[in-house]
Amino acid sequence: MRLKRSFIYLLIALIIIGLIGCGPSTMDTEAPLDTNDQQEQKTALLKVHFIDVGQADCILIQAPTGENMLIDAGNNDDADTIVSYLNAQGVKKVDILVGTHPHEDHIGSLDTVINTFDIGKIYMPRVTHTTKTFEDVLLAVKNKGLKISTAKGGTSIDFSPDTKVEIVAPNSSQYESLNNYSAVIKLTYGKTSFLFTGDAEDISENEMLTANYDLKADVLKVGHHGSSSSSTRPFLKAVSPKYAVISVGKDNDYGHPHKETINRLFESGISVFRTDESGTIIFTTDGDKIEIEREVSPQARNNQLTKEDIIVYITKSGKKYHVDGCDSLCNSKIPIKLSEAKKKGYGPCKGCNPPQ
Ligand SMILES: [Zn+2]
Ligand SMILES: [Zn+2]
The missing domain is CATH 3.60.15.10 (Ribonuclease Z/Hydroxyacylglutathione hydrolase-like)
Structure with a gap:
């Protein structure tokens, strides 16, 4: 009787160990799949x-x-x-x-x-x-x-x-x-x-x-x-x-x-x-x-200002005026009022779409 009971306990113990043992391996296979899904979603915008x-x-x-x-x-x-x-x-x-x-x-x-x-x-x-x-x-x-x-x-x-x-x-x-x-x-x-x-x-x-x-x-x-x-x-x-x-x-x-x-x-x-x-x-x-x-x-930003207040930028040699940060501006950007830039014959840059 005692032996039989021990045998049953041993069996139960083995089953439990088996179950726990299985646990991490299942999670291991799922975890990378989750990451892949997330990565796929991240790029699919x-x-x-x-x-x-x-x-x-x-x-x-x-x-x-x-x-x-x-x-x-x-x-x-x-x-x-x-x-x-x-x-x-x-x-x-x-x-x-x-x-x-x-x-x-x-x-x-x-x-x-x-x-x-x-x-x-x-x-x-x-x-x-x-x-x-x-x-x-x-x-x-x-x-x-x-x-x-x-x-x-x-x-x-x-x-x-x-x-x-x-x-x-x-x-x-x-x-x-x-x-x-x-x-x-x-x-x-x-x-x-x-x-x-x-x-x-x-x-x-x-x-x-x-x-x-x-x-x-x-x-x-x-x-x-x-x-x-x-x-x-x-x-x-x-x-x-x-x-x-x-x-x-x-x-x-x-x-x-x-x-x-x-x-x-x-x-x-x-x-x-x-x-x-x-x-x-x-x-x-x-x-x-x-x-x-x-x-x-630039359009929305300038909506908050009156036209005379708008500052645009020109360069020494260029013929266009730009908004700050335009790629066509070199280091020597010169701030100027829009009205003045226009008076001096500068035209709007096509790249940065300054106010006109
Ligand atoms: Zn309509
Ligand atoms: Zn409409």
Whole structure:
């Protein structure tokens, strides 16, 4: 009896030792896998740049696998800003180009973008406009042998292997206001999502709600530069973003963003970022966490000053004026008031985009 019992104890002891022995070896094989996963996630980042183009929209999206999407291209006079910014990000090809609707503050420099970069596919809503700006875009599309794909609700965009991109508006074929033709785009990467609304107003917002799209997003590009005609309470509730971005110019003629909109956003506990205050705003995500970077651009920095106060820099031999830190400045930079630099015949440097 005693022997048998000892034998059973011995067996139990062996089993326990065996189990403990197994423990570390299982963990050993799991640990390196975890590290690999983390390393993979670290490099697989999606970047969304809300480029500061004043009272206009321009959003660059860089997929983890290197594809680029551009939603809108500022006003006509933002061409240099946009081209320099895209160049600085290493953009050679715009795989997906979207002109949300034919207003100048959205398609202004689309023609320059088309003429400057390789273009994959271009999406625009099916609506025309009689302006030269719009005709310039059509001409650039034609000259490059491109075809415009129609942006309308329910269309999927093939952007990159790891992202899902869906157009959720427009959902009708006729609107009174051009703004409601705005292509509204939802981008999903991992657990994170973004909603880009162009200038879509309440009518389009209601249609998106009625059509039952999954509008939930972490980041909302607020419709129509923060106008009170967009961002209705039911729409904000459906999107329920953590962050909202308003692309807007300081002291614009429209009084954007409207107080009512700002109140509705704050009421809902949403963190609001504005390009007139922060300059270009960059969201980076690994598909799980979102990080936000604000680059105070020369434009935003100078918005806080009156024009006469702005200090630019020149060199002894150069013919251009620059912002501080421009690569073209040598050690002997000379500070000068913008008005004086212009009076003396200096022109703005193309590389650093100083105020003009
Ligand atoms: Zn607009
Ligand atoms: Zn508009």
